[in-house]
Amino acid sequence: MLEGLPPNGASHVMRVDAPMEEARAIAEFIGETFDPAEVATSAFEIERLAEGSGWAVEIYFAEEPDEENVRELIALVSPEAAAAAVFSLLERKDWVAASLEGLAPVAIGPFVVHGSHDRARVPPSRIGIEIEAALAFGTGHHGTTQGCLEAIAAYGKRGRPRRTLDVGTGTGVLAMAAARLFHTPVLASDIDRVAVNTARANARANRAQGISFLHAPGLGARPFRTAGRFDLILANILLAPLKGIAKPMRPLLAAGGRVVLSGLLDSHANAALAAYRAQGLHLVRRRSIEGWTTLELAPHSGKPRADARKPVRRR
Incomplete structure (x- = not known):
């Protein structure tokens, strides 16, 4: 859970559908721009009945965001996605942990960046770097x-x-x-x-x-x-x-x-x-x-x- 956020109440979310590369770029760009204690991002594949599979981006905010500012940032990656983005209010849950719980450890050279739940999966020959799921920025998946x-x-x-x-x-x-x-x-x-x-x-x-x-x-x-x-x-x-x-x-x-x-x-x-x-x-x-x-x-x-x-x- 994000530090300082209660487990219940409301949260703000922005969602937009976009091609895979744009979705990933938007999620990572916003994740790099905002304080990770206040914002979390997720890019994921979705199924569309009429068009087959596609991708979507969801950005979660601890406080009500400045929509115009967020759209301007998204427009640096995709003007089309910025125009189509939808902001809404939803019930809060432990959405940071939920969004990262399925992420596998990331192995890069001698390093393995992982969450505490994957500590036992780090080979003895590697350098394990443990970052908690609540700290979305810098988990090694970027x-x-x-x-x-x-x-x-x-x-x-x-x-x-x-x-x-x-x-x-x-x-x-x-x-x-x-x-x-x-x-x-x-x-x-x-x-x-x-x-x-x-x-x-x-x-x-x-x-x-x-x-x-x-x-x-x-x-x-x-x-x-x-x-x-x-x-x-x-x-x-x-x-x-x-x-x-x-x-x-x-x-x-x-x-x-x-x-x-x-x-x-x-x-x-x-x-x-x-x-x-x-x-x-x-x-x-x-x-x-x-x-x-x-x-x-x-x-x-x-x-x-x-x-x-x-x-x-x-x-």
């Missing part, structure tokens, strides 16, 4: 989180960063993955104090050591300026804030370091890339998972690697 975990695993095949920075840590899943794979210090930051507290609690529950947590308004804050440089910087947020932190991030990156950016729709990736190229970084690898792009960047030090030429796609 293409953005998967892309970042793949990038962390790929870095591990080359070596270990001396220090890692996780910007916009959310549930802390990326910080925990880096800490448990590399066994080197990680700084996890977020502009949302609730997210920082949540990530800290998750790290404690997962016995992930070596992570420091910081609540800060942005990378220009003094703690970042005095923290030194990082060999690996992770930022799984959205296009606008990613562009905004490009300049203050650059001085934090160590020589030969690596930046991993995600939270990007495929159509937004080039705009983010342009902002970081302006700071002297080049594309190393591009991954696309279910319509969401993850970019790996590095400082210019000669020719870009060959694997930057073609995007890596997985469906």
Whole structure:
């Protein structure tokens, strides 16, 4: 159940039918945009008597939403879905747990992201990262989180960063993955104090050591300026804030370091890339998972690697 919500009473829901790719993109985009303690999303297949199978999106709100604002956000993915969206009131139940209870653990490289009910299913050879069902954001089922975990695993095949920075840590899943794979210090930051507290609690529950947590308004804050440089910087947020932190991030990156950016729709990736190229970084690898792009960047030090030429796609 969402923290702070009583088990009974009413909840607000928005529903719209859309093609599969649009439905998934809308659900993940809204899930990445709003506070996970206040909003949950679900994209699922439905049966239509006249047209056969299709897909639908449902977005649940703890408080009455600003319909115009929500429609504007959906329109960034699909103007047609934004126009057709229907808002209504329904009886509240434990809808977050219900929407996630059927989700299987997600295996990405050496990591398995899972709920407490699947703890026993994690193989001893894997790094299990447990995120409770009530924390929908950052469960590992998002293409953005998967892309970042793949990038962390790929870095591990080359070596270990001396220090890692996780910007916009959310549930802390990326910080925990880096800490448990590399066994080197990680700084996890977020502009949302609730997210920082949540990530800290998750790290404690997962016995992930070596992570420091910081609540800060942005990378220009003094703690970042005095923290030194990082060999690996992770930022799984959205296009606008990613562009905004490009300049203050650059001085934090160590020589030969690596930046991993995600939270990007495929159509937004080039705009983010342009902002970081302006700071002297080049594309190393591009991954696309279910319509969401993850970019790996590095400082210019000669020719870009060959694997930057073609995007890596997985469906």
